[in-house]
Amino acid sequence: MGLTPDMQAAxxxxxxxxPIMVAAGTFGYGVExxxxxxxxxxxxxxxxxLTLTPRMGNPPPRVAExxxxxxxxxxxxxxxxxxxxxxxxxxxxxxxxxxxxSVAGETLEEYVQVAAKLSRAEGxxxxxLNLSCPNQARGGMEFGVQPELTxxxxxxxxxxxxxxxxxxxxxxxxxxxxxxxxxxxAGAEAICLINTLLGVAVDAHRRQFRLxxxxxxxxxxxxKPIAQYHLWRVRQSLPDTPLIGVGGVSxxxxxxxxxxxxxxxxxxGTANYVQPTIALEIVQxxxxxxxxxxxxxxxxxxxxxQ
Amino acid sequence: xxxxxxxxxxFVPMTxxxxxxxxxxxxxxxxxxxxxILHAPxxxxxxxxxxxxxxxxxxTHAPLWRxxxxxxxxxxxxxxxxxxxxxxxxxxxxxxxKPIGSTVQTLGPLGSYFVxxxxxxxxILVAGGVGAPPLYFFASRLxxxxxxxxxxxxxxxxxxxxxxVGLDEFRALGAxxxxxxxxxxxxxxxxxxxxxxxxxxxxPTDAAVYACGPNRMLQVVxxxxxxxxxxxxxxxxxxxxxxxxxxxxxxxxxxxxxxGVWYKRACVExxxxxxxxxxxx
Numbered sequence: 001m002g003l004t005p006d007m008q009a010a011x012x013x014x015x016x017x018x019p020i021m022v023a024a025g026t027f028g029y030g031v032e033x034x035x036x037x038x039x040x041x042x043x044x045x046x047x048x049x050l051t052l053t054p055r056m057g058n059p060p061p062r063v064a065e066x067x068x069x070x071x072x073x074x075x076x077x078x079x080x081x082x083x084x085x086x087x088x089x090x091x092x093x094x095x096x097x098x099x100x101x102s103v104a105g106e107t108l109e110e111y112v113q114v115a116a117k118l119s120r121a122e123g124x125x126x127x128x129l130n131l132s133c134p135n136q137a138r139g140g141m142e143f144g145v146q147p148e149l150t151x152x153x154x155x156x157x158x159x160x161x162x163x164x165x166x167x168x169x170x171x172x173x174x175x176x177x178x179x180x181x182x183x184x185x186a187g188a189e190a191i192c193l194i195n196t197l198l199g200v201a202v203d204a205h206r207r208q209f210r211l212x213x214x215x216x217x218x219x220x221x222x223x224k225p226i227a228q229y230h231l232w233r234v235r236q237s238l239p240d241t242p243l244i245g246v247g248g249v250s251x252x253x254x255x256x257x258x259x260x261x262x263x264x265x266x267x268x269g270t271a272n273y274v275q276p277t278i279a280l281e282i283v284q285x286x287x288x289x290x291x292x293x294x295x296x297x298x299x300x301x302x303x304x305x306q
Numbered sequence: 307x308x309x310x311x312x313x314x315x316x317f318v319p320m321t322x323x324x325x326x327x328x329x330x331x332x333x334x335x336x337x338x339x340x341x342x343i344l345h346a347p348x349x350x351x352x353x354x355x356x357x358x359x360x361x362x363x364x365x366t367h368a369p370l371w372r373x374x375x376x377x378x379x380x381x382x383x384x385x386x387x388x389x390x391x392x393x394x395x396x397x398x399x400x401x402x403x404k405p406i407g408s409t410v411q412t413l414g415p416l417g418s419y420f421v422x423x424x425x426x427x428x429x430i431l432v433a434g435g436v437g438a439p440p441l442y443f444f445a446s447r448l449x450x451x452x453x454x455x456x457x458x459x460x461x462x463x464x465x466x467x468x469x470x471v472g473l474d475e476f477r478a479l480g481a482x483x484x485x486x487x488x489x490x491x492x493x494x495x496x497x498x499x500x501x502x503x504x505x506x507x508x509x510p511t512d513a514a515v516y517a518c519g520p521n522r523m524l525q526v527v528x529x530x531x532x533x534x535x536x537x538x539x540x541x542x543x544x545x546x547x548x549x550x551x552x553x554x555x556x557x558x559x560x561x562x563x564x565x566g567v568w569y570k571r572a573c574v575e576x577x578x579x580x581x582x583x584x585x586x587x
Contacts, residue, residue: 025553026552027552028550028552032550032551032552035322036324036550056568057557059557059559059587060569062545063547063555064545065369065370067368070371072547072553074555220367220370221367222367250367270370270547272548272552273548273550273552273553274362274370274371274372275362275411276550
């Protein structure tokens with residue numbers, strides 16, 4: 001007894017010190033949390049989605065609280081991939097973070113160019129293709145819900161980089177398995193699911209939408225059963241592909257549920273806003289769970305719930 | 307190479323603390339209105355007027371978000387600070403239920419703060435409704451630093467008399483207080499911005515304006531000040547899921563030096579902005 005469980009998570013060529021990551025867009029560029037969280041203790045930091053040129057994002061209000069969740073329509077505001085590589089990436093490396101860069105675009109060509117720049121930079125461990133952002137007028141989600149487009153983007157990016165590729169997919173097109181299979185066939189090494197669900201919120205007193213762009217993406221504890229459903233379904237159709245579960249994870253128990261359903265790793269999203277240290281608490285909670293129940297590794301519990 | 311404006315500001319320079327603050331007292335100030343006194347020495351020591359804290363009294367999923375509260379006063383010697391709240395939502399009901407001696411998870415102090423304009427002789431603080439607390443904190447820190455001939459003038463406005471906050475305390479500081487209510491139930495009948503217009507009519511050159519209240523009021527305040535050439539700082543309200551500069555929910559449109567526009571964050575670059583920087587839609 002008293003053996004420390006093996007926390008490593010292997011996602012194809014990408015090996016993480018533990019399976020707990022912070023999700024794209026919910027941890028800023030990562031550096032904003034440096035004073036509150038030891039980034040080197042996380043499995044990985046997934047950055048805000050990066051585009052070829054700076055994006056201003058959508059007009060406010062951009063966020064609305066909903067029952068056990070929230071809607072956002074940030075619109076991929078970011079400083080562009082060049083500023084990230086020059087300004088931010090060195091600070092993330094200095095902090096000891098394992099960096100997964102989230103790549104977004106309006107066109108296939110934009111994904112390719114952003115990915116190419118990131119793969120020339122020092123210190124990026126993998127790329128996560130955001131094929132699922134619901135808050136873009138063009139690109140984003142449409143690439144992730146039509147399997148033939150998914151395959152085209154992944155294949156094109158695959159040509160432009162040697163880095164491990166993760167495809168982050170959307171639940172808004174129905175079943176995710178077809179797009180997941182297309183992504184894997186085109187060269188994605190892991191699938192991340194789910195991105196936010198389309199939703200609206202209405203202000204009854206002002207008689208208007210609560211988001212300026214009307215439609216946003218729903219996240220938070222409310223979406224956890226949906227995320228777990230999709231994880232479980234995709235696990236059935238892709239039994240050997242590394243899967244990263246994300247959606248409503250707010251505790252170690254939530255993360256363990258995803259792993260039991262077949263996730264190789266788990267991302268924490270909205271919960272970071274409410275409790276900035278939650279990801280580290282989940283790492284410790286997972287370690288405690290394995291120790292308490294006598295499991296030698298994270299791998300030992302993966303997929304136990306079929 | 308020139309980096310975009312946002313790239314130069316997204317690092318968080320302030321010292322902030324994530325800690326469980328201990329509830330010292332819920333001091334009733336009016337019907338349904340309380341001053342929550344919290345013991346958290348690091349936050350009390352560093353809080354500056356205009357800054358805020360994120361409070362989480364519960365570990366519930368609904369309500370989910372923490373809430374930002376402007377700091378009303380801070381006593382570094384006693385290690386306490388306080389915020390003002392009205393019981394009017396599920397969140398504030400949970401806050402009100404916190405027993406003395408229990409803890410409220412707190413992140414702070416956060417954001418920018420009011421900076422005294424040292425060339426001004428008249429410091430005009432425009433408080434709309436629940437915008438009063440950070441201005442009270444500012445007045446209390448500013449008052450002891452005033453030189454001969456300098457004065458603080460409080461212009462306080464609300465829809466009704468019972469929604470005016472902290473008038474006696476402003477007066478106790480020795481500040482002159484003028485009041486406006488929409489329904490005329492106390493002071494001038496009309497908007498507090500009418501009072502500001504009147505005050506700046508005589509001589510705007512010796513005045514500096516600091517304002518907090520509804521954004522519509524702040525827009526008018528900013529407009530009046532820009533028109534008359536009075537320096538003006540406003541504290542903006544915005545929905546704020548994280549308070550840490552990461553979610554970009556609290557976007558505020560600003561003018562950039564190159565003549566364009568960009569979104570800054572009310573929680574990091576704000577909540578206090580210089581009026582000339584803001585772009586109102």
